Amino acid sequence: MGIKLPKETLTKESKEASNMLEKKNIELHLLIDKISLENKALIIANRKLTFQNAANLKQATKLALAKKELIFKDDLTPYQLKMEQLALDLTRLIETTNAPIFGIDDKGLVNEWNQTSEKITGFKKHEVIGKNLIQNYISKEHQKGVKKVLDQALIGKETSNYEFPIYTKDGARNMILLNSTTRRDKKGNIIGVLGVGQDITEIDQLRTTLEDSAFRLKLVLESLSEVIWGRSLPDCALQYVSSSVVSLFGFPIADWHSNMHLWSDMIHPDDIKRVNKENEVLFNSGTCEMEFRILTANKQIKYINSKVLIIKRTDGTPFFMTGISRDITEQKKDKNQLKYLNNNLVKKSNKLQISNSKLKEDIIEINELRTKSLSIAKELRQFIETANAPIFGIDNKGLVNEWNQTSEKITGFTKDEVLGKDLVQTYITKGYQKAVKKILDDALIGQETANYEFPLYNKDGTRIMVLLNSTTRRDHKSKIIGVLGVGQDITELVTYRNELELQVKQRTINLNDALKEQKELTELKSQFISSTSHEFRTPLAAINFAAGFLRKYWAKMEPIMVKQKLKRIEVQVLHMTKLLDDVLTIGKVEKTKKNQPLNLGDFICEIIDEVDDSFERSHEIVLIDILELKNSTIFIDKKLGRSIFINILNNAIKFSPNAKKIIIELSSEKNYTVVSVTDFGIGIPQAELKNIFNPFTRGENVYLINGTGLGLSIVKKTINIIGGKVIVNSRIGHGTTFIVKIPKI
Amino acid sequence: MRKILIVEDTLAIREEVFDILILEGYRVFEAKDGKKGLEIALKENPDLIISDILMPEMSGFEMFEKLKKNDKTKAIPLIFLSAKGEKEDIRTGMNHGAQDYLTKPININDLLSAVEKKIKNKLIIDKK
Numbered sequence: 001m002g003i004k005l006p007k008e009t010l011t012k013e014s015k016e017a018s019n020m021l022e023k024k025n026i027e028l029h030l031l032i033d034k035i036s037l038e039n040k041a042l043i044i045a046n047r048k049l050t051f052q053n054a055a056n057l058k059q060a061t062k063l064a065l066a067k068k069e070l071i072f073k074d075d076l077t078p079y080q081l082k083m084e085q086l087a088l089d090l091t092r093l094i095e096t097t098n099a100p101i102f103g104i105d106d107k108g109l110v111n112e113w114n115q116t117s118e119k120i121t122g123f124k125k126h127e128v129i130g131k132n133l134i135q136n137y138i139s140k141e142h143q144k145g146v147k148k149v150l151d152q153a154l155i156g157k158e159t160s161n162y163e164f165p166i167y168t169k170d171g172a173r174n175m176i177l178l179n180s181t182t183r184r185d186k187k188g189n190i191i192g193v194l195g196v197g198q199d200i201t202e203i204d205q206l207r208t209t210l211e212d213s214a215f216r217l218k219l220v221l222e223s224l225s226e227v228i229w230g231r232s233l234p235d236c237a238l239q240y241v242s243s244s245v246v247s248l249f250g251f252p253i254a255d256w257h258s259n260m261h262l263w264s265d266m267i268h269p270d271d272i273k274r275v276n277k278e279n280e281v282l283f284n285s286g287t288c289e290m291e292f293r294i295l296t297a298n299k300q301i302k303y304i305n306s307k308v309l310i311i312k313r314t315d316g317t318p319f320f321m322t323g324i325s326r327d328i329t330e331q332k333k334d335k336n337q338l339k340y341l342n343n344n345l346v347k348k349s350n351k352l353q354i355s356n357s358k359l360k361e362d363i364i365e366i367n368e369l370r371t372k373s374l375s376i377a378k379e380l381r382q383f384i385e386t387a388n389a390p391i392f393g394i395d396n397k398g399l400v401n402e403w404n405q406t407s408e409k410i411t412g413f414t415k416d417e418v419l420g421k422d423l424v425q426t427y428i429t430k431g432y433q434k435a436v437k438k439i440l441d442d443a444l445i446g447q448e449t450a451n452y453e454f455p456l457y458n459k460d461g462t463r464i465m466v467l468l469n470s471t472t473r474r475d476h477k478s479k480i481i482g483v484l485g486v487g488q489d490i491t492e493l494v495t496y497r498n499e500l501e502l503q504v505k506q507r508t509i510n511l512n513d514a515l516k517e518q519k520e521l522t523e524l525k526s527q528f529i530s531s532t533s534h535e536f537r538t539p540l541a542a543i544n545f546a547a548g549f550l551r552k553y554w555a556k557m558e559p560i561m562v563k564q565k566l567k568r569i570e571v572q573v574l575h576m577t578k579l580l581d582d583v584l585t586i587g588k589v590e591k592t593k594k595n596q597p598l599n600l601g602d603f604i605c606e607i608i609d610e611v612d613d614s615f616e617r618s619h620e621i622v623l624i625d626i627l628e629l630k631n632s633t634i635f636i637d638k639k640l641g642r643s644i645f646i647n648i649l650n651n652a653i654k655f656s657p658n659a660k661k662i663i664i665e666l667s668s669e670k671n672y673t674v675v676s677v678t679d680f681g682i683g684i685p686q687a688e689l690k691n692i693f694n695p696f697t698r699g700e701n702v703y704l705i706n707g708t709g710l711g712l713s714i715v716k717k718t719i720n721i722i723g724g725k726v727i728v729n730s731r732i733g734h735g736t737t738f739i740v741k742i743p744k745i
Numbered sequence: 746m747r748k749i750l751i752v753e754d755t756l757a758i759r760e761e762v763f764d765i766l767i768l769e770g771y772r773v774f775e776a777k778d779g780k781k782g783l784e785i786a787l788k789e790n791p792d793l794i795i796s797d798i799l800m801p802e803m804s805g806f807e808m809f810e811k812l813k814k815n816d817k818t819k820a821i822p823l824i825f826l827s828a829k830g831e832k833e834d835i836r837t838g839m840n841h842g843a844q845d846y847l848t849k850p851i852n853i854n855d856l857l858s859a860v861e862k863k864i865k866n867k868l869i870i871d872k873k
Contacts, residue, residue: 534799537828538755541849545761548853553768572757 021226021324022307028217028228029309029322035210042203046161046177049099049198053160053179056097056196063090064186100176100199103183105192106154108132108147112194120176120199122169139165139173146178153180153193163200175204226326233310233318236260248327250297268293268301283318286310291328303332390466390487393473394423396444398437401482410466410489412459429455436468443470443483453490465494524695531696532583535708539572539579546572575708582710585643586695586717593721594637600673601630604664607642611649619653624665634673634742640718641742647711648677648738656681656735672724672741683732692728747864748789750774752782752796752805753826758849762795762826765853766860779803783811786818792867793860798827798838809841820870822863826851 063086094101095114100121103112110133113125121128121137128137138146142164149159162178177198185191221228221242227249229241241256255262267275271292282288289307296302308323384391385404390411393402400423403415411418411427418427424437432454439449452468467488475481490497546565550557557565608621634641652662659680667674684692684699691697693716696709715738719726723743730736749771753759759775766773774789776782779796780803786794794812798805805825812818822844827834830848838846844863847856 534828537830537849538758541828541851542755542757542761544850544852545758545765545856549761549765549768552765552853556768568757568760 017326018305021224021326024220024224025228025307025309025322025324028221029311031213031217032230032311032320032322035214038203038206038210042200042207045198045200045203049177049179052099053181053196056093057181059093060090060181060194063087064184100197101194102128102133102197103192103194104133104150106190108134108150111192117197120168120174120197121166137166139167149178149180150193150195153182154190156182156190158182163204165204174199174201176200226324228322228324230320230322233320236321239320248296248302248325249294250300266294266296268295282308283310286312301329302327303329387486390489391484392418392423392487393482393484394440395482396480398422398424398440402484407487410458410464410487411456427456429457439468439470440483440485443472444480446472446480448472453494463491464489465491467493528586528695531709532579535579535696536576539576543569543572579708579710582708582714585714586710593640595635595722596638597633597635598638598641599630600632600634600666601625603634603636603638603641604645604666604675607645607649608664611646611653614650615653619656619660619662621649621662621664624663627666627668629666629668629673632668632673635745636722636742640722644715644718644740645675645677647715648740651711652677652679652681652736652738655679659735669741671744673744674739674741676737676739678735678737680735683734683736684728684730685732689728689730746770746772747793747867748772748774748791749860749864750776750782750785750789750791750794750796752776752779752794752800752808754778754797754800758797758826762856765856769857769860771860779805779808783808786812786821787815790817791821793863794821794823795826795860796823798825798829798834806837806841809843813842822867824859824863826856 063083094112097114098116100117100119101112101114102110102117105111109130110128111130113123113128117128118124123137131137134143134147134150145162146164149162152159158180160179162180164176164178166174166176168174177200179196181194181196182190183192183194222244224242225244225248227242227245229245230239231237232239238257238260241253243253245251245256246253249266251262251266259265264272264275275290275292278288278290287307287309289305291303291305293301294304304325305328306323306325308321310318311320311322312318384402387404388406390407390409391402391404392400392407395401399420400418401420403413403418407418408414413427421427424433424440428436435452436454439452442449449468449470452470454466454468456464456466458464467490469486471484471486472480473482473484546569550562550565554562604623608623612619612621649662649664656662656679661680663678665676665678667676682699688697688699692699693712695713697713698709716726719740725741727739727741728736729739749766751759751762751766751773753762753775754777756777759777763773763775774785774791776785778800782794782796783803785791796805796808805827809823812821812823823842824845824847825838825843826847826849827838828849835846835848844866845859847859
């Protein structure tokens with residue numbers, strides 16, 4: 001837009017100039033028309049006069065000839081009469097003719113002065129006759145010229161249309177157009193001059209005015225920077241060209257007048273064809289306007305705008321052409337610059353259009369994306385609204401701006417109630433306000449929190465546990481605009497979890513117990529293995545010594561001594577075998593448990609018989625069964641059961657070498673069937689009671705009694721496996737009671 | 746005649762060692778635990794003590810410490826004869842100042858050569 005403005009301005013300026021020129025041109029043409037019309041009138045008038053003059057002269061000549069004939073024919077009176085009549089007519093004609101006619105003799109003195117002369121000059125005939133015409137009636141500056149015309153006529157050379165001014169009696173200046181005619185006598189001698197004039201004062205005045213106008217017009221034309229020119233037709237001769245032609249084309253005015261073809265020579269070769277074509281058109285249309293380039297005198301290219309007008313006569317024949325040419329180089333330059341700028345603009349505009357179309361495409365894409373994101377947003381919104389988890393949002397002031405259906409359901413507060421309220425202050429229990437606020441504040445600075453638990457109270461005052469995940473909410477420019485909290489109602493979960501935790505705690509205790517037991521067991525085992533190896537080394541050492549003794553001292557030895565050594569080896573081997581059996585028993589104990597229903601009486605009696613046999617009935621074994629439990633059924637793995645009671649009964653007999661009685665008593669508790677075995681033997685020292693169930697532990701008072709130290713260890717282990725209990729009561733020197741409790745189910 | 750004290754809780758071992766040493770011409774004393782061993786050592790002042798380690802009433806180590814504290818018995822050489830045969834056990838025994846540490850089961854010649862060596866050493870020391 002900014003560039004278009006000067007173009008308009010320029011065009012406006014040039015238009016104005018052109019308009020003015022056209023106006024002036026038209027004025028000029030009008031003036032020229034007027035001048036030529038008046039000229040025409042003048043010429044016509046002149047011709048008429050000349051014609052009339054000629055007619056008069058012919059008449060006069062005829063008269064003169066007739067006179068001559070008359071003179072020749074002196075005696076011919078009728079001719080004479082006719083002549084006299086003719087002379088009279090002529091004189092009257094001269095007197096009354098509309099043109100001023102005067103005559104002078106050969107001395108320049110007036111001898112004719114007709115009425116029109118009187119009328120025009122104001123001088124009467126009688127005043128003028130006999131006076132010197134030139135000296136008295138012609139203005140000084142024209143006296144010479146007029147005298148010459150008259151003198152010429154006096155020697156026979158006639159002059160036509162000589163113009164000179166004459167002053168009337170009252171001093172007015174009259175312009176006279178004079179035709180002089182030589183006056184001769186009948187013999188042909190020059191006797192004077194007859195002047196036939198014409199008063200052209202008005203015409204002259206008109207002409208003066210015209211000249212004045214032309215002059216002024218010329219001034220105007222010369223002041224114009226445009227070149228105004230005129231050529232007559234059909235010769236195309238340059239009649240006028242304004243002086244600005246020099247500055248415009250560089251050639252002096254004289255060149256223009258001398259060289260008719262200067263104009264067409266100057267036109268740029270590239271444009272000449274076009275100009276010629278235009279010129280052809282010009283003669284048909286009468287006017288044309290064209291633009292072309294010229295080469296100036298110093299070979300500079302200029303752009304010219306030229307308007308040409310053909311002026312035609314009333315009959316249509318062209319007789320004059322006039323034109324105005326102006327330099328439009330600057331405008332062209334401007335135009336070119338404008339064009340260049342315009343081109344640039346167009347280029348830019350094209351580029352803009354391209355980027356515009358790209359933009360349009362982008363916009364379409366963006367719109368598509370927008371539509372997509374809108375639909376996604378809609379979906380998300382729907383998702384949030386209907387999500388099964390409570391979702392709420394707060395703005396950066398902590399005021400609620402989201403509250404989905406599940407939030408409503410869980411808390412009992414409707415969206416309308418909650419929106420715009422301070423979430424923490426209004427809905428979080430006092431004790432958690434600080435912590436929840438911190439989580440939300442953190443989220444407001446971009447730090448999100450996962451799985452924070454806190455209690456809420458719903459509208460009815462029920463406590464709800466909520467698991468909260470806070471998410472920072474950002475606008476499309478990533479600016480934080482609030483927090484979105486996604487919760488989970490974990491009230492049930494918490495209850496369940498608490499129960500679970502209790503269970504886990506309980507189980508952990510159990511597990512720890514089991515682990516402790518296991519650890520103890522492992523320790524026991526390694527200790528047991530170490531002990532076992534130790535226990536085996538001792539009889540091995542004894543065997544080794546005995547065998548070595550036999551080999552070393554064989555020759556010195558009495559047979560009885562050899563026998564004794566061999567017996568000792570056998571005893572040690574037996575001991576080792578027993579030890580081995582016990583160790584294997586302990587190993588087996590851990591593996592098997594097959595409960596089966598057994599009759600308690602049968603089970604116990606079988607064991608009693610067996611042990612009693614092995615000790616060759618050294619003791620009286622008494623069974624006490626007050627509650628008649630003999631026929632009751634116990635559920636026990638038979639092998640394990642036997643292992644328990646054989647060991648206990650064995651010990652009872654073994655460690656009561658000086659007593660003769662063993663008592664077995666059956667009783668019952670709520671959950672257990674109880675079997676107690678009492679001996680009256682050496683008893684167990686108080687300090688060792690706690691160790692008696694550990695493997696390879698033997699009381700210090702059992703020094704002389706054989707044993708592996710594994711029996712009670714086997715008993716304890718087996719009782720643990722069947723889920724029973726064992727209690728030991730003992731007084732050293734008085735005896736021991738083992739109470740075994742077998743679970744009823 | 747050289748005197749040797751056997752301190753051993755296991756009767757079978759005690760009897761075997763006793764039989765061997767008697768046949769080799771030593772005068773042999775028996776103790777069934779450390780407490781008894783200490784008593785006999787003080788009373789008899791033997792030239793060598795062969796002692797088990799794990800015994801009721803008083804262990805071999807305890808007895809040995811007590812013997813070393815007593816001027817009368819501190820010079821008596823002692824050989825441990827134990828079923829505990831691991832390296833740590835042996836080092837512990839030697840650290841107590843024992844002349845030797847024999848692990849069960851040991852053959853009769855090894856036992857005798859150890860005994861004879863210690864007795865010889867004892868004789869040399871006594872002569873000085």
